[in-house]
Amino acid sequence: MHRKTVISTSSGTSTGGHTVYVTFTDELGGTVTGTATVNGTSWTLSGANISALHNGEITVEAYAVDRAGNQSDTATNTIELDNVGPAVPSITGFSDQTGTSATQTSDTTPTITGTAGADETVRIYLGGSQIGTTVADGSGNWTLTTSVLPEGYHYITARAVDDAGNLSASSNTQIVWVDTTPPEAPTIDSWGSDTGTVGDGITDDNTITLTGTRSVATSVNIYDNGVLLGTVPYTGTTWTFTTSVLPDGEHSFTVSAVDAAANESDASTALDISIHTAPVVSAANDTISSVPDGWTVFEDNGHAYKLIGAEDYWTDARDVAANALPGDSYLLTITSAEENAFATTVYEGRLWLGATDLVSEGNWVWHDGSGGGNDILDR
Secondary structure (H helix, E strand, O other): OOEOOOEEEEEEEOOOOOEEEEEEEOOOOOEEEEEEEOEOOEEEEEEEEOOOOOOEEEEEEEEEEOOOOOEOOOEEEEEEEOOEOOOOOEEEEEEOOOOOOOOEEOOOOOEEEEEOOOOOEEEEEEOOEEEEEEEOOOOOEEEEEOOOOOOEEEEEEEEEEOOOOOEOOOOOOEEEEEOOOOOOOOEEEEEEOOOOOOOOOEEOOOOOEEEEEOOOOOEEEEEEOOEEEEEEOOOOOEEEEEOOOOOOEEEEEEEEEEOOOOOEOOOOOOEEEEEOOOOOOOOOOOOOOOOOOOOEEEOOOOEEEOOOOOOOHHHHHHHHHHHHOOOOOOOOOOOOHHHHHHHHHHOOOOOOOOEEEEEEOOEEEEOOOOOEOOEEEEO
16 A cells, blocks of 8 residues: 655634634544634645544644634534555556567557556556556456557556545556567578489478578478468577478478567578479380379380370370370380280270380381271371
C-alpha cells in the first residue's frame, strides 16, 4: 500500500479579529490541531498535515476566542480521509509478440496487458513519462495499445490510481524490444549426396542433405521450388537439414533466416538439383539418359517399353516416346528373342511384333516375317 501526505484546508465564519481553533480527530482518537485568524467575517485554516491520522471518518471541530478570552460554542463537521494508495498493478506481458522472444517484436504498436483491482484506473508509463490510461475490467484485467514505438528497447511500467487520487507504487518493468530489421540471408554451402558425376547437379539420392551458415540467433527456413519444407532452429552459426523423400525432377532450394522478432531475410542464392532415381540406361542406337516413370527397361540394350493402346499404335507409340524420353529419342523395338521374351513377361499375353531400327538409323523396318525389310514408319 502506498500512503501519501494529506494537507487539509478548513474554513468557516466568525467575527473579525477572533482566533479560531480547529481540531481534527480520527476514529482512534488521534488529533491534529491548528489555528486561524478571522479576516472580516470568514476564516480559513490551510496547511494542517493530517497524514498521520487513521484513514476513515475525521471529525473537525472549531471554536472562536475573542480578544477578551471568551470562547464560542464549538462547530462540528466530518470529512473522509483516504490517503492509502491502491495495490500495485502487474504487467503480465504484451500481445503481438511476433517471434519467439518474450521481449522482442516487430510490431511497433504492441498491446500491453496486465492486472489490477477490479474497475481501477491504470496509468501506463514509458521511461517515466505517462503514455496512456486504461481501466481494468470487473475481473481486474486491463490492456493498452501504445502509439508507434521506434526501434530499440522500451521500458514500460504501470501505476493504479483510486477515486481519491492516490497512486500505487510502480509495477514490474516490461521490456519491449522493437526490432523491424530483417537478418542477413543465410547461405547454402554444400549438399549431398552428389552421386554420379560430382558437380553436375544430378543425383539419384532423393533425400537431400543441405548445410550452410547463418548469422547468430536466427532459425533457417528451407524452401524447395518456393514451398517451405521445414525450419532449422537456432543451434549455432552453421545449420544442416535433410529433406524427406523428394520426387524425381528439378528442385530449386533456397533458404532464409528468421530472427526472434519473426523478421525474415531475403532468400539465399538458389541451389538447383536434378533428382533421377530411375535407372540410367545407355542404348546402342539412341540418346536415352534416363527412363521416366511407367516405362520398363530391357537392360541388355537399354530399350524402354510402355504399353500403348490406341487406334494407330505405331504413330501413338512414336509420339509417346518422343514426349516422354529425354533427348533425341525414338521408338525402341524388339531386336532379339531374349528381348521378345522379356517384353512378353512384362506384358503377359500381348503380341510383340519384331521390328528394329538397326538396319538404317531412323528408318523403321520389319525385322522378320512376311514384311521383313519393309519400312514401318519414319521417325
